[in-house]
Amino acid sequence: MSAAVSSTTERPSIGFRRTLKAYVSLTKPRVTELLLVTTAPVMILAERGIPNLWLVVATLIGGTLSASAASSFNCYIDRDIDRLMHRTENRPLVTGEITPRAALIFSWVLAVLSTVWLLVFTNPLTAALSVAAIFFYVVVYTLVLKRRTEQNIVWGGIAGCFPVLIGWAAVTERVDWAPLILFLVVFLWTPPHYWPLSMKYRADYESASVPMLAVTRGRAAVGLQTILYAWATVAASLLLVPVAPMGIVYTVVAAGSGFWFIAETHRLYNRAIRGEEPKPMLVFKASITYLTLLFVAVGVDPLLPF
Template identity: 50%
Template sequence: MRIGQQPGGAHGTATGHGAHGSAPALAGKIGGTGVLATALRRVLAYIALTKPRVIELLLVATIPTMLLADRGHVDIRLILVTLFGGWMGAASANTLNCVADADIDKVMKRTSKRPLAREAVPTRNAFVFGVTLGAASFSWLWWQANLLSGALVVATILFYVFVYTLGLKRRTSQNVVWGGAAGCMPVLVGWAAVTGGIGWPAVALFLVIFFWTPPHTWALAMRYKEDYKAAGVPMLPVVATEQAVTKQIVIYTWATVAATLALIPATGVIYAAVAIAAGAWFLLMAHQLYSGVRRGESVKPLRLFLQSNNYLAVVFCGLAVDSVLGWHTIGHMF
């Protein structure tokens, strides 16, 4: 469950476009040929398959969603078991993504140190590892939470692997728009774990991450578009001009902020203040990138990519604090 690959930093989203994480680099620094050193390198390689930094979005999105679903109360046990089940599901999806993308990971400089790209783990073993994690995630959530949360994790894994990775990623420049839906699923899983259903606030949070994913990922792809071009992946910055890309970034940024504001009736004044202030800041950064490209200036899209992670974290942290305090919601004030 990608919240927010990205990639990177980590992508915060499950689309896996973020940096490959620190595990491969750490594994490469472990010297020696002894049994312990070899075993440690192997363990780190399997950890790297899960793209641990990408899973940060899971923590950022799931906890505040669960707190909102049970506003004014904190069920630590349920939060922890849901996070563990969600982590296994995200690890499964990311591992299977590495299996499917091993060929292009070898070509792209940014991903060339991933375990399968450098043949640190046999492909068959990685596949079995990924499937096992997925099955364990479903079983755990069904047992500790409810069937719906487990089913949503399975749907996420299948969508990410078959629809995004195998279906869209190499065929359309809109790959991250629709494929990014997998990274939105942690909020639905968290809400379902608490309530047994899916309410409109969960849908609003789903849309926040859905609209946030394209500008976040395209900013990274602008920086690494030669990598994507070499791998034959038609990311938008590869097939469109910088001006067209940054215009789309601005549009999706506005949609992201609008989705955060749509949630305000279900929250209190703390979230409202944070969403408005952070939204204005995020919009300013997106417009600055677009204006710089229009003027022909040398821009730094990676700055927007990194700061978009901070934006999402601030919004969801504001939601968490607001939900724990449990003050009257704005919707009940009117």
């Protein structure tokens, strides 16, 4: 009996490289990478040119540590439902490669380190915004909203909007209308980015009793909501043109890539109402490309003379 218990609770013996890889996976590098895409361009916009390069590097390092801390806390809290979903069943807290206690310590170390780093190398406002982002993702989204409401990703997505404020505050030590508009863009973009993914993994979320919109509503309803948020996202992005103000490059990219993003959401909806396979990952990938193009334009536009 004791041998059986020991075999199920004992942590598997793994090497250093595999352990390191497991800790890195806790930080969800792909999510962090997407968040950083929105930080550096905003710093260029705030400076209306190339900012101090050390400040850019310091802000990106602090942002990486902050986002990694939030993701690691999320993995620690959601380890019970991660083992119920095929998409997450190989995460290190599920496989036992990392213990819950070690993951929690790791999360706190990253959170404290990110805050101290930004406080020392940027400014207090930037550090405070970083703490707010971690709090919102861990407490508001993961602990409060995720398992209770189909609107979880709408309001929980606010956590992913903070990098634009962090980038702007690092340069200017304040928050202005331009970063608030970009905050709104990312806020509105998050549902049409994530809902298609939840459509693909609907069975996973249903088995874990997570009320994502794709679980509580039909495909057509999700498709319609995705369209509405995509239109709102593009409209918000164009508000930056008179406010920043932005030039021809940003205007063309925002309108052109926005039109393509909206078109993909309409295709998703049309397939759903016709009873066809909706192919939600096409919208998911389009959303990532759209946001990347938009923020590249945010960074390039201020550097051009027109």
